[in-house]
Amino acid sequence: MTGAPLDLRVKIGAATLKNPVIAASGCYNRGEEYAQIVDVGRYGAITLKSVTRSPRLGNDMPRVFPTPGGLLNAIGLQGPGIDHFLAHIAPELSKVPTAVIASVAGFSVAEFAEVAALMDGLPNVIAIELDVSCPNVDREGQCFAADAASLAAVVGAVKSRVKLPVIPKLMPNVADLRPIAQAAQDAGADAVSLINAVRGMVVDVANARPMLANVSGGLTGPAIRPIAVHAVWEVAGTVSIPIIGMGGIETGNDALEFLFAGASAIAIGTANFRDPLVHVRALQGIEEELRRRSVASVRELTGMARTTQAKAGSH
Amino acid sequence: MTGAPLDLRVKIGAATLKNPVIAASGCYNRGEEYAQIVDVGRYGAITLKSVTRSPRLGNDMPRVFPTPGGLLNAIGLQGPGIDHFLAHIAPELSKVPTAVIASVAGFSVAEFAEVAALMDGLPNVIAIELDVSCPNVDREGQCFAADAASLAAVVGAVKSRVKLPVIPKLMPNVADLRPIAQAAQDAGADAVSLINAVRGMVVDVANARPMLANVSGGLTGPAIRPIAVHAVWEVAGTVSIPIIGMGGIETGNDALEFLFAGASAIAIGTANFRDPLVHVRALQGIEEELRRRSVASVRELTGMARTTQAKAGSH
């Protein structure tokens, strides 16, 4: 069976990825550190850290803390700002040994549109992800991703300025993801990424204060995987655009959970920190599943668990 | 230091608990199974499994599945219904070797009010918790706990029928818990419990179907602790009624995280399954902290991390 040619390509809007395994934003830079120890080119794409209009130092320390099966972080979008990015980082992108997904974060609709427009057409960049988990300063600080109207405004504004596929990244801290994902699709999104980190907090008991200087942070890693799989399942039942699923993927089996729930591609963030070979393992797991099921294309795995009936009754 | 008398009592509305460590609903029955192996009377209170108006068989199997650092469950409120409960279980409550908190679940405002009224005044019962994470059949199946108005209606209706303290139990699957908790307080709630399980899902890859017969379930255990601590922190900054904090507590340090974040008492569910002595360990951890800080009453620990400034800057 091992010799059969497998088709691992997936489409995100007009872009085609060589395989469905993506490095998640904020966890991989451009792959240059991991390139020292593994073949980062095995990733189907690498998502860059979200870029904002202005430079940001980010939050005070501590910014990360381990939790049971997870990691809490509040980096605070540290970054160079778009001008420095264009001058110093963009020219390096052609050296990345796989496709690049740019990521934009902003605090107003205008900021998103402006920064995304500047990202359009950079070397190697095949899509633009929107980190819409930031507070919307135009609307009393409510998170873009928590409100269908704000999200639609961002997606619409970005779509009118860029040619590349646009992928808003939704967060799980809402009562119902479905109308939000629907709004993204209606506003022209080419795909959605889900999920971003889940809001969380650790208290430093010894010192009786929040463990992170920012008080709260985002929870990632295997602890949140069931939350993320559920988000993909729900949204896949609502929208027809592709879904990039992420949240706690550590193995091929984990990646398959997301594909079977309805994702077309998957992204891996935190697990790189523990296992830099995680992308290779995920790919191998997917390939084995294709062989086991005698399926030629990874695209056929998407939504596989939706078509089978849930196990009925007990004995 | 060990000899100093420590005051572990906490107040939930008019009720006083001998200590702040409570067994969470759905995880402990009346304590009769755990009584075989540990002293269940060390709990400050035991919360009963939520009771509905009608008997329910609950969901099909499988109903539980382990996840990284957590447990996914979809029991589906299996239970005898209020009539059988009053006839056969209520008379046993006087044998429970500590205080009892009754729990009510319902699918309409009327159901909550009716069942809660029948629970009022049962032997040993010192408060009534409302499991408002069920879908509201009167309002298109939206979850009571996801909507301030529905929640206020339930709390108001129950308050008008019962004398005991009423404790709605909120769930984290909302964009912002604060207005919901505020609505509960405004409607007369004597305390709030948080959090209920977080929505999640596992896909059975081998069989390409959801692992739980119910498709999705509630995620509990240490994996969700940072989510729960954050919920307590946010709500404690909003309401003035006491908070019962829960979600992944396994140790004294974990319990202290919740108290320091603003909880007056804490509840333990899933951790009993792994460590039946968890309540004793949590109590000991709290007692040690009181001694370490030379504080006489556990009530002084509530919100301790809120008064200290978050650690400023980095070096």
Added chain:
Amino acid sequence: MDSSPRLETATLVSREFRAPGFWFLKLRCEHVARHARPAQFVALDLPGGFAVRLPLGIYTAQDDTFGLLFKEWGERTTRLAALPEGSQISCIGPLGNAFAMPRAGERVVIVAGGLGVAAFWMLVKELKEASIDTTIVLGARSAPHLVGREELAAFGFPFEICTDDGSEGHRGTVIDRLRSLPRADVLYGCGPGNMLQALCGLADKHGITCQVSLEETFGCSLGTCWGCVVSVRRGSGQATGYPRAPGESRDLDFARVCKDGTVFSSAELVWAS
């Protein structure tokens, strides 16, 4: 000393490799070893950030030591297989009900599929002591998966071996084999769900008493979470006894596998069709 479950610390005495992925461990824990009854189980707390205990059947039990026979299914069993000898393991047991013994003179057939064999060492020992005429039918996918025979063989009862691929004994399932054996008075079964369903079907058809030990995914392992239910006939002894739910037309009630079982009689069980 009473026989109800206790929270104990067991010591891992020895670990024996049985087949790739299959292990036989011996743990020292006097309470469990002395009080274990046939088909009872223990719930182990393993290091590694697991939220719930691992339930495993008590295979052998002698003096102050009991044995576990298991496969590396997933994370917890793999962790257990990797613990060094001498490890201390938190253990709750013995848990669950037990097989009832046959009456004197009844002929017994034991049917075990795969690791279902782990439920039977204690039963076989008691049947031997009671001089009951017993046949043991063991099935597995193929010969290397036929674990646990070493310990059972010591009692000297006849074995019928079946493998799906015919790599040892009869080719086919234990149920196929059972059909061609002389009629038993009492059947005992443990193994995969579809095998037990077939066994119960056969028993009911021929009016033979049949007890099976079931397995489900457990949460608490103790009876408090209602995560491990099985459908049983309304009014049967192990059922909840709750009133019929509105709109529930099926003639069934639930019982907890961990607390009301793991042993149920075929007459009580309701299988999905």
Added chain:
Amino acid sequence: MDSSPRLETATLVSREFRAPGFWFLKLRCEHVARHARPAQFVALDLPGGFAVRLPLGIYTAQDDTFGLLFKEWGERTTRLAALPEGSQISCIGPLGNAFAMPRAGERVVIVAGGLGVAAFWMLVKELKEASIDTTIVLGARSAPHLVGREELAAFGFPFEICTDDGSEGHRGTVIDRLRSLPRADVLYGCGPGNMLQALCGLADKHGITCQVSLEETFGCSLGTCWGCVVSVRRGSGQATGYPRAPGESRDLDFARVCKDGTVFSSAELVWAS
């Protein structure tokens, strides 16, 4: 063989108890052992459901084996301390930059607080080989916490021991002691933040070159997550070099402890006041 970090499998060769909660482990991993430079570290993946690796300083390094000196701080270090000899541990290393050597003839004082001592064995070895005049000031809360002297003593440099409670050596902090020692040309420090801040303050005041190895809570340990930053002067070599953020009036930039450090010069660091 190149000296950049690699993903390796190390074998736990031996475990030595040093004091309650303090351990000295030896791991076999040729790449790390051969290429480790003073103050570099490894990132270990431990079994137990942890989402991130544990960073630990490389203490000793000889032939194909390196040593770790650590305390049971929390879950991962406790798990590491419990691993049986022979365990295989996934290890990334060597990571981080390294202490720069002094010029010939300069006098060195090394200041280590608590487990900060773990940063210095390789440095001391190189100082010895370069025949640099070196004094080692070791501090700890009390005598039982003075770990790591065994290995360092072998090089024959003079020790100054300080304990907070006076249970051994001078009563007081390493900084107190430093003030009464002859002036050094180069200071090296590793230990708690407040000790390093005092050390850098003293160095700056007296215009002495000072390098410190810092510790922070790490996420990735590799430089990708920006979870481990430290404030440094704008324009200093290890800083991001990003433009000044709007509204940022402080004259500072950030650097990553894991990748741009762990070693920073006191001249570059900006301490919170």
